[in-house]
Amino acid sequence: MKEAIIKEIVEKVFEKAKTECPKHSRYALSNHIAEFTSISAKTIERLYDKYLEKRGSIGDQNEYTINDLCKYLGYNSYADYVKQNRKSKISINVNNGGEKKKWKVLVTVCLVLVIGLILGLSEKSKEPKCMVWQTDHYERIECFTINNKIIIPLDEVRLQNFKKVDVDLTTEFFEETTGKPLIWYYKNGNTIEFYTSPGLHPVNDKTLKAVTEHIIEKYVPLHTYEESSFAE
Structure with a gap:
């Protein structure tokens, strides 16, 4: 059994006990848990000291004790706890991965649109801003005098029509x-x-x-x- 998982189980056991027991002292919670399991209150106190207070010298816990704590949490055994929580974590990771992927796609699309807009505006800003009359129509031209012809500000509607x-x-x-x-x-x-x-x-x-x-x-x-x- 992995110590990290046992620590997680012990923490959840005491969290549940706090919702059921009116007093939240170490002694009161340990006795409350003992009433619903076959584990002694002293053993539960030592688990509290080791995994919640990070003190004490309790040794490795046997499978029976951990299985009993898992049953208090509503699981069939330690193996059942690991199995069900592993599925939940995988599901969360998959969902988070999907959300991250969506965000990456959205950010990429927005970036492409912004770049396209900037380039479009840049190209448009390079276009001549004046026009000149040539025989029977207007033509776009840079804003400077040429051959004494009348250069006027660009009017797209007039230019086209x-x-x-x-x-x-x-x-x-x-x-x-x-x-x-x-x-x-x-x-x-x-x-x-x-x-x-x-x-x-x-x-x-x-x-x-x-x-x-x-x-x-x-x-x-x-x-x-x-x-x-x-x-x-």
């Missing part, structure tokens, strides 16, 4: 259900330009106007001058 377009009578000028305009224009003399979004003219900052039926009738050609636009 604002374009200069050619139109003809097949162009969809108005939203079908609401009638809201889908094309805007800028007119200077006999010159007219059409754009896909409202706002300011990309070169002279003049306000664009929503297309009207009058503008369409007067300035929009019946067809484009491409071979594909003519009927055969």
Whole structure:
């Protein structure tokens, strides 16, 4: 029998006795335990001294004494105590191992997400923060002057949606259900330009106007001058 297990058994025996006996002195507890076992009170006191007080010189305990203490705790024998408590410890270790594994996975996933977010923000911070008008659309560019062109702060919506377009009578000028305009224009003399979004003219900052039926009738050609636009 292992001394560590015997010490554990003795400690549990006295813990149980404290819940049953009104007095918690060494003498009272030992006598209480003796009443429920075939072990003498003196022997139980010596066990108390050795394993709880860590004093005294009691020798190794025989199997009968330890078995009797285990029966007081509700086990069939010392072997039964070891067997059942070993199962409990294995179960606890397995559960703890599973919990630790879950935490490791969770921490790893969070770490990957954080690193990904940092890298994403880092890459995004490297992207140019300005844009410039190029013929019929905006292009992303670094924020410095180039060829005397107007450099403006980056506007993702305008970058993606604002374009200069050619139109003809097949162009969809108005939203079908609401009638809201889908094309805007800028007119200077006999010159007219059409754009896909409202706002300011990309070169002279003049306000664009929503297309009207009058503008369409007067300035929009019946067809484009491409071979594909003519009927055969």
